[in-house]
Amino acid sequence: MVLTVALAQMLWGSVTAWAAHKRFIVVFQPGTELELQKRVIEQSGGEALEVLGMIHARVALFPEQEAKKAVRTLMGRKGLLGV
Numbered sequence: 001m002v003l004t005v006a007l008a009q010m011l012w013g014s015v016t017a018w019a020a021h022k023r024f025i026v027v028f029q030p031g032t033e034l035e036l037q038k039r040v041i042e043q044s045g046g047e048a049l050e051v052l053g054m055i056h057a058r059v060a061l062f063p064e065q066e067a068k069k070a071v072r073t074l075m076g077r078k079g080l081l082g083v
Contacts (some may be wrong), residue, residue: 022067027057027081030041040077
């Protein structure tokens with residue numbers, strides 16, 4: 001019983017933490033290295049997730065309270081086509 005409650009609390013914590021984030025698609029210029037894409041997103045306060053190779057983009061996760069600031073920061077980056 002205790003293990004079930006602990007597991008439920010852990011999972012619920014993950015769900016609520018996920019809900020406090022916003023996901024964006026960050027589009028880079030063709031040829032931008034994946035490591036550089038990841039670094040740009042992380043320097044803007046986000047987490048780089050899936051690679052969307054056909055459109056030269058990454059899915060990025062940002063804390064909800066920082067999302068607007070992160071998008072403004074990203075849009076000012078050279079080599080970025082859009083968010």
